Amino acid sequence: MRIIGINQEKCIKCEQCVNECRHHMFFKEDESIKFEDPDDTCIKCGHCLAVCPTDAVIAEDAEVFEFEEARDPSQIIEYEYLMRFIRGRRSIRQFKDKEIPKEQIEKILEAMRYAPSGSNKQSWNYVVITDPEKIKFFSDQTMKLLYLLKKALKLKFILRFFVFGGARKLLLDPKNAMRLERVIADYEAGKDVIFFEAPCVIVLHAPSYGSVAGWDAGIALTHGMFAAQALGIGTCNMGFAQEAARRNKKLKKWLGIPKGRKVQAVLALGYPSVQFHRAPPRNELRVKYM
Ligand SMILES: Cc1cc2nc3c(=O)[nH]c(=O)nc-3n(C[C@H](O)[C@H](O)[C@H](O)COP(=O)(O)O)c2cc1C
Ligand code: SF4
Ligand code: SF4
Incomplete structure (x- = not known):
């Protein structure tokens, strides 16, 4: 343009x-x-x-x-309905064994396309994976990161002298080790603990420099989540897979992420096989008005 x-x-x-x-x-x-x-x-x-x-x-x-309605977007949806839609979004981890038609995936990408971005860069690109074998490969590669984390947790009394801030807190919290053990046990029992058998995974990649590209991708991802919800498709943001795709060079190459760019978000999508009856609680607002 x-x-x-x-x-x-x-x-x-x-x-x-x-x-x-x-x-x-x-x-x-x-x-x-x-x-x-x-x-x-x-x-x-x-x-x-x-x-x-x-x-x-x-x-x-x-x-x-x-x-x-472009002249007055407040006419499109009332606040109360929007809040129901927002509260009705859940991270879905139980999917039907049903493919998502390509037209529906394209509708979700179209919603992401309209996300705001710093200086209007719109610098995120997508990799859409629908081949179950490929999703399994991505999942298995991500598990390598979890096994590495398990090893690191075993060495935590030595590593704590070299790790600081949030990573140190993560390392020393015994609850994290217990959670990780559970995830690994499920994986070893044959479950897909990374993508939960989702029929589609969307990877967003954007420039590696600065933090704005990451925020932009996060906003685009959120647009996609809500668009999916409007189409009856459930989503879950996949932090482990994102981290693995950043650290694991083989995975990065396999995904075709060019030099100078990094994976900023990974989204699993599929038709939910679970129904929720109410929205779960959230933390109370912590706000400082000035
Ligand atoms: C992470 C982020 C940072 C932004 N920072 C600024 C800013 O500092 N100043 C500003 O005027 N607009 C800022 N914007 C707004 C963008 O310029 C705007 O989203 C983009 O030009 C597209 O316009 P639209 O949001 O009306 O579609 C920011 C947007 C995002 C997502
Ligand atoms: S910066 Fe935006 S408003 Fe200004 S000329 Fe370019 S497109 Fe138009
Ligand atoms: S916005 Fe007004 S001044 Fe600008 S081109 Fe359009 S009509 Fe002319």
Whole structure:
């Protein structure tokens, strides 16, 4: 997408574009509104296209989505309904043995595509895995990380002198060792403790540098979770698999993650074979108002 100018015949000189573009590409000159981007610093956020009441902003390769409620999105869904939808989301770990049709996966990716991102970079890419053999391979490779963690926990009285902060806390908490033992025992009993037999796994990768790419991917993932829920598809964010895909070079290569990028999120998807009857509790809000 590239903004190239203004259709002066359509322009009513309302200056909405001037006020909205925080990179000052639009300005008033000789009683008309002009657009200039000599240094190519437009972030392609499309806000000028979206804000112009007469559709006078001209762009190349711009896919604009017209819908009445764009003018007042508060009309789309009432807060109470949105909260039910949010509270109704659960991490699903019991899936039906049923494939997700490709069109449904594409609908979920489309929702992720509309996520906000720092400087509108939209820098996340996807790897979609639906082959059960490949999901099993990913799961087995992830288990290697868990076995490594088990070894580390055995050496915790030595390692604690070399590990600090959150990692040290994790290492010394005996409950973590017990939880890990349980997961490994289930794996050794033949269960898929990583993806829970999900028929689809989506991996998001983005640039390795900075923290914003990771937040962006996390937001995109959340969009995907809610889109999936609206389609009757359950999801679970997979932290172990994400960590494994970052650390295990073989896995990273197998996934085809290019140099300079890292796995920022892994999502398991499938039709739930479990029904929940109420939303579980959450911690009370901890807020400091200033
Ligand atoms: C992690 C993150 C950081 C952001 N930081 C800023 C910021 O510092 N200043 C700002 O004006 N917008 C910021 N944004 C908003 C983005 O510029 C915006 O999401 C993007 O241009 C797309 O526009 P949209 O959200 O209207 O779709 C941020 C968005 C994200 C997700
Ligand atoms: S796309 Fe965004 S940054 Fe570019 S000219 Fe329009 S409002 Fe400004
Ligand atoms: S928002 Fe559209 S109509 Fe208004 S000044 Fe800008 S180009 Fe002209």
